[in-house]
Amino acid sequence: APQNYDVVVIGSGGAGLAAAIQACDEGAHVVIIEKMPTIGGNTIKASVGMNAAETRFQKLKGIEDSKELFYEETLKGGKFKNNPILLREFVELAPEAIEWLASHEIELNDITITGGMSIDRTHRPADRSAVGGFLISGLVKNVNKRNIDVLLETSVAEILFENDTVTGVKVVDEYNDSRILNAKSVIVATGGFSANREMVVKYRPELDGFVTTNHKGATGSGIAMLQKLGADTVDMGEIQIHPTVEQTTSYLISESIRGGGAILVSQEGKRFFNEMETRDKVSAEIIALPEKSAWVIFDEQVRLNNKAADEYIGRGFVVSAPFPNELALKINMDQDALQQTLARYNQFVEQQHDDDFGRATALRHPLNHGPFYAIRIAPGVHHTMGGVTINTDTAVLDSHKQVIDGVWAAGEVVGGIHGANRIGGNAVADIIIFGTLAGRRAAAHARR
Ligand code: ADP
Numbered sequence: 001a002p003q004n005y006d007v008v009v010i011g012s013g014g015a016g017l018a019a020a021i022q023a024c025d026e027g028a029h030v031v032i033i034e035k036m037p038t039i040g041g042n043t044i045k046a047s048v049g050m051n052a053a054e055t056r057f058q059k060l061k062g063i064e065d066s067k068e069l070f071y072e073e074t075l076k077g078g079k080f081k082n083n084p085i086l087l088r089e090f091v092e093l094a095p096e097a098i099e100w101l102a103s104h105e106i107e108l109n110d111i112t113i114t115g116g117m118s119i120d121r122t123h124r125p126a127d128r129s130a131v132g133g134f135l136i137s138g139l140v141k142n143v144n145k146r147n148i149d150v151l152l153e154t155s156v157a158e159i160l161f162e163n164d165t166v167t168g169v170k171v172v173d174e175y176n177d178s179r180i181l182n183a184k185s186v187i188v189a190t191g192g193f194s195a196n197r198e199m200v201v202k203y204r205p206e207l208d209g210f211v212t213t214n215h216k217g218a219t220g221s222g223i224a225m226l227q228k229l230g231a232d233t234v235d236m237g238e239i240q241i242h243p244t245v246e247q248t249t250s251y252l253i254s255e256s257i258r259g260g261g262a263i264l265v266s267q268e269g270k271r272f273f274n275e276m277e278t279r280d281k282v283s284a285e286i287i288a289l290p291e292k293s294a295w296v297i298f299d300e301q302v303r304l305n306n307k308a309a310d311e312y313i314g315r316g317f318v319v320s321a322p323f324p325n326e327l328a329l330k331i332n333m334d335q336d337a338l339q340q341t342l343a344r345y346n347q348f349v350e351q352q353h354d355d356d357f358g359r360a361t362a363l364r365h366p367l368n369h370g371p372f373y374a375i376r377i378a379p380g381v382h383h384t385m386g387g388v389t390i391n392t393d394t395a396v397l398d399s400h401k402q403v404i405d406g407v408w409a410a411g412e413v414v415g416g417i418h419g420a421n422r423i424g425g426n427a428v429a430d431i432i433i434f435g436t437l438a439g440r441r442a443a444a445h446a447r448r
Pocket of ligand 1: 010014033191192413431
């Protein structure tokens with residue numbers, strides 16, 4: 001006999017878990033369905049943090065910020081292609097989402113910065129570790145406390161829709177057995193499609209051959225299922241390549257390393273761009289270098305300020321040396337060139353002005369504390385800004401902007417919020433803001 005639920009959540013990334021917790025707290029009987037053997041989706045790999053303006057934690061640190069500025073900088077970063085109504089909602093609800101997490105014992109009270117932002121507004125864990133693992137483990141604790149059903153290695157093959165409303169989902173388990181789960185509401189939180197090479201190349205042929213930072217489950221199945229119900233899509237060709245990906249492991253080198261003071265240096269030993277520009281622009285500059293790759297260079301002070309650095313060292317792809325000239329030797333770089341580049345950059349830090357490339361943020365401290373470190377990087381496919389269309393209730397819309405009854409979507413599966421380029425720290429904000437909202441709306445719909 002089919003099982004009955006109020007709310008089915010498809011996907012166990014940040015958006016799905018937040019949605020499930022919120023729906024449960026509003027009295028709904030909830031199940032989370034995850035096709036992979038583990039919980040956390042691509043969210044578990046999120047590195048830098050969660051952006052929000054006018055938060056309690058910013059105020060505690062004396063950081064003055066405004067929602068208006070956050071809105072403007074995100075819109076500029078997105079090349080003015082963002083859906084302005086969704087972006088307003090996003091910026092407005094961001095500080096509440098920070099508080100929602102804090103009230104669920106997930107406190108992001110340390111603050112840093114990412115490319116394209118002018119103010120420290122990227123919230124991260126107190127120990128400055130990567131946000132993804134911290135976030136997912138905190139959300140999972142909340143899911144377990146509420147005894148929410150989680151089905152792993154179970155994939156949703158179809159969303160069932162009859163008489164103008166959703167009726168449930170068809171799932172296929174690890175033994176390839178399929179069955180029906182009845183539901184009054186379905187939340188699609190299936191993430192993006194960066195790991196679906198065919199789909200990426202269909203929209204952006206020039207990205208063939210690029211590595212991806214994403215987990216295997218990022219295949220875009222939610223988009224296809226929703227299209228079958230008539231859902232519209234937007235910005236499908238807007239695919240973000242992240243500038244700093246270690247190519248032998250496809251491991252992402254967090255923007256928080258640059259945000260903590262690191263620089264980018266070409267094989268020639270020279271800086272070539274403002275490291276704190278948006279991801280699209282930094283990526284384009286790296287691809288334009290003769291080697292199509294570059295080096296992230298930092299010193300001991302940057303390492304001490306960023307837990308991720310130790311993880312990279314542990315993974316074995318960081319070259320280190322006590323002095324810059326020895327580092328240069330190890331990476332086949334001209335020794336004088338690197339030393340001159342560091343000396344010149346350190347002078348910019350001293351004067352808090354970058355005469356060469358106009359880096360205006362994260363001129364944190366001179367890079368002069370050995371050991372020195374280098375990681376070879378090149379861009380990789382990282383985030384799909386496009387996806388299904390929603391309204392400010394997270395209800396999925398068809399091509400006539402009409403709501404498809406009983407279906408909500410949140411997280412990377414949704415298009416429009418980030419426009420043509422997502423700002424680092426805005427994906428985690430997106431999944432918590434719109435995930436909790438989807439949970440609330442889906443629970444209310446189930447009570448109807
Ligand atoms: P977001 O950041 O938007 O929360 P994530 O990528 O973190 O997205 O999580 C999406 C999750 O959804 C992944 O764990 C992925 O394996 C899962 N998923 C994708 N498609 C399906 C499907 N058809 N059935 C079940 N789970 C799915």
